[in-house]
Amino acid sequence: MVGRIEDYALIGDLETAALVGKDGAIDWLCVPRFDSPACFAALLGSEDNGRWRIAPAGAATCSRRSYVPDTLVLETVWETVGGAVKVTDFMPPRGGLPQVVRRVEGLSGRVAMRADLTVRFDNGRIVPWTRTVDARTVVAVAGPDSALLHADAAVDLSVTTPRTSCAFSVAAGERVTFVLRWSPSHLPANPGGDTEELLAGTLDFWRTWTSKCLYQGPWRDVVVRSLVTLKALTYEPTGGIVAAVTSSLPECLGGERNWDYRFCWLRDSTFTLSCLLRSGYREEAVAWKDWLVRAVAGEPSDLQPLYGVGGQRRLVETLAPWLAGYEGSEPVRFGNAAVGQLQLDVYGEVLNTVYSALRAGVAIDTQVWRLIASFMEYLEKHWREPDAGLWEVRGPRRHFVHSKIMCWVAADRALRMARVAGLRGSAERWRAMRQEIRKDVLRHGWDDEMGCFVQYYGSRRVDAAVLLMPKLGFLPPDDRRLRGTLEAVRRLDHHGFLRRYADTGGPGRVNEVDGLYGGEGTFLACSLWFADSLAMTGRRDEGRELFERVLDVRNDVGLLSEEWDPVSRRQLGNLPQAFSHVALVNTAFALHGTRAESRNGNGRHGDGSRNGRHGDGSRTESGSRVRAAR
Incomplete structure (x- = not known):
């Protein structure tokens, strides 16, 4: 369900931006530019118009969230009966193609998680063809657009016509990182660079700028x-x-x-x-x-x-x-x-x-x-x-x-x-x-x-x-x-x-x-x-x-x-x-x-x-x- 307008936080790469809700869903993203058609348009419709949600299984809204001080890196904390988990969302300042990075980190106990990705190109209208590349990678393609989802850990990506889903769990100290990368459909799809380096570079960029x-x-x-x-x-x-x-x-x-x-x-x-x-x-x-x-x-x-x-x-x-x-x-x-x-x-x-x-x-x-x-x-x-x-x-x-x-x-x-x-x-x-x-x-x-x-x-x-x-x-x-x-x-x-x-x-x-x-x-x-x-x-x-x-x-x-x-x-x-x-x-x-x-x-x-x-x-x-x- 779409949240209130004030429920959304912003992440961006100085060429486009995404809105992340308190429920862990990205309900709006236009690629590759601000004024391009949206691939996630649930904000103006429903989940069937495109969204990407990562949250503890059965959880409705997060416990708290905030930006890393002086940056545009968002940290969302979920506290559940089984433990606590933090999701870090950011978009690295563009050096090539747009990508959204979502890192799931266990803080305590063990937390069962669920990720659901629904890509809809052309402002939530076009359902792409989605195929599995390997055990951790799927690609969705329609017309000029392609979106690649890659996980850096072994997760079971289940591809169906409406969406790509996976269930996994994280314990204290464990991490699972997902990267969604857009590219023109005629170019080869690849998962991009090291996510820890991307995070460090993004934090450094914003801290240098705000200083x-x-x-x-x-x-x-x-x-x-x-x-x-x-x-x-x-x-x-x-x-x-x-x-x-x-x-x-x-x-x-x-x-x-x-x-x-x-x-x-x-x-x-x-x-x-x-x-x-x-x-x-x-x-x-x-x-x-x-x-x-x-x-x-x-x-x-x-x-x-x-x-x-x-x-x-x-x-x-x-x-x-x-x-x-x-x-x-x-x-x-x-x-x-x-x-x-x-x-x-x-x-x-x-x-x-x-x-x-x-x-x-x-x-x-x-x-x-x-x-x-x-x-x-x-x-x-x-x-x-x-x-x-x-x-x-x-x-x-x-x-x-x-x-x-x-x-x-x-x-x-x-x-x-x-x-x-x-x-x-x-x-x-x-x-x-x-x-x-x-x-x-x-x-x-x-x-x-x-x-x-x-x-x-x-x-x-x-x-x-x-x-x-x-x-x-x-x-x-x-x-x-x-x-x-x-x-x-x-x-x-x-x-x-x-x-x-x-x-x-x-x-x-x-x-x-x-x-x-x-x-x-x-x-x-x-x-x-x-x-x-x-x-x-x-x-x-x-x-x-x-x-x-x-x-x-x-x-x-x-x-x-x-x-x-x-x-x-x-x-x-x-x-x-x-x-x-x-x-x-x-x-x-x-x-x-x-x-x-x-x-x-x-x-x-x-x-x-x-x-x-x-x-x-x-x-x-x-x-x-x-x-x-x-």
Whole structure:
């Protein structure tokens, strides 16, 4: 039986990832990449759609589990009447083909174990041919895909049409290790390298990486766990960063907001990159910068909100009727129609991140400068248009306030970089554009009667996205309009957490903004943005209280999905969610910044701006120096 969303832990190899439940089952794995079809899709259907479970015979859930500190190696302990056993799950950082290693180790007594493997290629749809290679090895093949299961000890692998099973036992000190390795079906299958060396190499990789973290505040373990999670969402070969590793986990149980998040949203990846930069990880910034240039090559008018991990553009949204959906939440979607939306805020997100990278000392080459100029040329002509906004609504386009502010950010950051880029000839146009956008937002995005900024021009709805204003430098923290907006945002409170905006619908109801049935939970990133704003406006204790409230809803291994239902006390949406973990790290810095952070060139804010006197639009390009790339 599929577990709750919060029952799952993550393992990954920086090219794809798997979810391991408390019951010992891997219910989700896409191979060979994050955005490839799943070979284990039980998460969105049933066991017949693919899973791999290893657990004591007759046991339902584990006794406890945790990651080896500062790594992505998962240890699950089972205590039974006959003794105790530990299962260690990990995916070695890729040196070739993807493989999942599961080591069963006896801790005390003797424990009877059972392993059941059901492989279903093409998102849980295709039953492969399975054959025995030798006493410890089986291979499953269908079309372009092949999966090899190998055991390093004598176990009785029983191969049937539905699954491969084996029963075995381990006593204290004994070990049995299983390796599942995917490969293209036309290549010879082999079991891979020594598993103990693979484990040692995986532990060393993660410990070396986490040792670079600059954060030294009171929540260091929490921050490191989120950073490891964000690193695990990075596609190492190209530098792309996915929003989550899953598809179609619902924002409301039984609703239709079930989206595929296994792609590289420019917005999400820029948020992630800014977070990694302030935490001391410049290599990821360089890799992402190179991915960006390759992915968006072409006309700026063709910029997409999201791309595949390799930079591919065609991400057609299709339905999977053979999958029943997580707890019956239909439809199950693969691909994402948001790829065709106009989201003007993305231009500002990209320029903001390039600016942050530059301030952190990342070299910016000629191609990136040309990209900046082309983006600005496009925005000068199109910033006045309505768009789909930060929340990617599937209703009509609107003049979203956040999108306009991000167009202002684009102009502001381009101005800051103009001198370094040798674009002084464009500076006057960009300065005028920045001022015009600011006046437009203050005139049409502010509602005097409500005393706050609204979601879109002419709206009477509050949107949590406006909480990003002070961090972006559009208004200083002490501006009365910002303070009024913060008070108005409290209306979005739902049992101590924030919704994205008002009137989000509910079971059997239609959301007035996007026209979809079903509601949604509270949006975890929004609660954290509110904590940031509280800290910036002098209410640090209140911000800390909200931050720790969010920490309390992480699962037992420190993971957050996109949303939280405070009534049923369940996580909702895709897991793990980059947006949530980025916001968590940024809030930890906001509540307890470090000197090391300042040395890294990130000032007080996650976006790299120092705020200064941005509120009236003056002196915005003089708040800090920008170092030229050599």
